[in-house]
Amino acid sequence: MNRHDAEKKKLSKGLLEMKFMKRSKEKAEKELEAEETESLFAIPSKMKQGTKYIIEPSYIPCEDLIVGRLSFNGMNPEIELIMQKEAGIVQEEPEIKEEEADVTEEEMARHYSSLVNTTAKKFKTKRQVEADSQSVPNKKKYTFLKPQD
Amino acid sequence: MHITVGDVVLPGDLIGEQDELKKVVYGPGLRVHQNQIYAVTSGIFKKKPDANYYYVDTFHQKRYVPVRSEDVLGVVTNKSGDIFKVDIGSSEQASLSYLAFEGATKKNRPDIQVGDLVFAKLVVASRDMEPELVCVDSYGKKGKLGPLPEGGFVFSCSLNLVRKILKKDYPLFNVLGKDISYEISVGMNGKVWVKAATIPQTIAVCNAILAAEHKTKDEIDEMSKQILKMLAYC
Numbered sequence: 195m196n197r198h199d200a201e202k203k204k205l206s207k208g209l210l211e212m213k214f215m216k217r218s219k220e221k222a223e224k225e226l227e228a229e230e231t232e233s234l235f236a237i238p239s240k241m242k243q244g245t246k247y248i249i250e251p252s253y254i255p256c257e258d259l260i261v262g263r264l265s266f267n268g269m270n271p272e273i274e275l276i277m278q279k280e281a282g283i284v285q286e287e288p289e290i291k292e293e294e295a296d297v298t299e300e301e302m303a304r305h306y307s308s309l310v311n312t313t314a315k316k317f318k319t320k321r322q323v324e325a326d327s328q329s330v331p332n333k334k335k336y337t338f339l340k341p342q343d
Numbered sequence: 344m345h346i347t348v349g350d351v352v353l354p355g356d357l358i359g360e361q362d363e364l365k366k367v368v369y370g371p372g373l374r375v376h377q378n379q380i381y382a383v384t385s386g387i388f389k390k391k392p393d394a395n396y397y398y399v400d401t402f403h404q405k406r407y408v409p410v411r412s413e414d415v416l417g418v419v420t421n422k423s424g425d426i427f428k429v430d431i432g433s434s435e436q437a438s439l440s441y442l443a444f445e446g447a448t449k450k451n452r453p454d455i456q457v458g459d460l461v462f463a464k465l466v467v468a469s470r471d472m473e474p475e476l477v478c479v480d481s482y483g484k485k486g487k488l489g490p491l492p493e494g495g496f497v498f499s500c501s502l503n504l505v506r507k508i509l510k511k512d513y514p515l516f517n518v519l520g521k522d523i524s525y526e527i528s529v530g531m532n533g534k535v536w537v538k539a540a541t542i543p544q545t546i547a548v549c550n551a552i553l554a555a556e557h558k559t560k561d562e563i564d565e566m567s568k569q570i571l572k573m574l575a576y577c
Contacts, residue, residue, distance in 0.1 A: 228483075231479075235483070247361060247375060250371070250396070252413055257510060264526065266516070267520060
């Protein structure tokens with residue numbers, strides 16, 4: 195009982211009017227609005243306490259009927275998305291994530307393999323670098339060619 | 344006379360005494376009066392498997408009696424002030440507030456004209472009051488409800504046919520959906536709206552639904568195959 199009251203406790207009007215409480219005020223207003231719409235459109239539960247039976251005037255729960263709004267083969271993608279969610283197709287989301295990745299795994303591997311070489315260079319001593327450059331055949335030295343008269 | 348599950352009942356038939364110890368749900372067609380359970384419609388007395396749900400399955404019914412929380416298909420017939428009047432096939436027209444749409448405010452009204460079709464949920468369905476519709480759920484989201492897209496075709500059928508085709512394991516819609524791209528809106532009030540890619544396909548789906556009234560599950564497959572074959576010639 196106490197816990198329930200504590201949940202319902204709200205900030206006072208005067209406090210919410212203060213300048214630094216602007217964000218809290220907006221939040222409180224939004225919550226109030228959501229509560230109001232919920233009470234307007236919600237279908238109250240039929241179970242009354244104390245009675246042993248419920249009168250159910252609809253065939254829907256008796257025969258487990260589905261909602262009669264369906265779409266097939268992409269006629270209405272909006273409805274089909276809801277249908278898929280209801281059917282519990284979970285694979286959909288990871289697939290989308292893969293498509294969203296703008297760097298594929300192969301590209302990533304290639305990039306890192308070259309990165310290893312680049313970083314390795316930084317840790318080489320001067321002598322090692324020189325040794326490396328010597329092992330590579332010397333670049334052709336361009337010499338000045340005297341033009342023929 | 345003792346009535347058991349599977350028997351035919353007529354209005355006024357005494358079904359039995361209300362058992363105080365068991366929790367029971369009495370579905371449509373049953374009424375409790377002074378601890379006695381009576382049938383109030385004619386049909387077969389049925390019980391939902393694995394649940395304490397009892398109800399009367401009517402054979403053929405065309406007049407829709409609004410029931411709270413059912414989804415219906417209606418035609419907007421009048422626009423006056425802040426409510427729309429919607430014909431849902433019941434004894435009285437239902438009212439639909441313009442605020443009962445997703446994202447609607449007093450300034451931002453939904454764009455709905457007289458003659459438009461709406462798929463809406465009944466929130467008020469009382470014997471003495473005008474039925475009231477909404478196009479949003481309790482979170483203010485539209486979900487599957489709302490005005491239907493342009494085009495398509497509407498027809499009325501019996502209420503028991505609607506119940507038949509909306510059963511979870513009824514194959515008709517899925518079988519047709521394999522080859523035809525279409526969308527459909529079936530109201531519990533016996534109004535059905537179909538829209539397919541082409542007009543012959545729309546007609547085919549409509550006819551398939553109407554033909555399903557007297558067909559068993561096994562016959563549906565065969566019928567769908569025939570329909571698809573015919574469509575191939577169109």
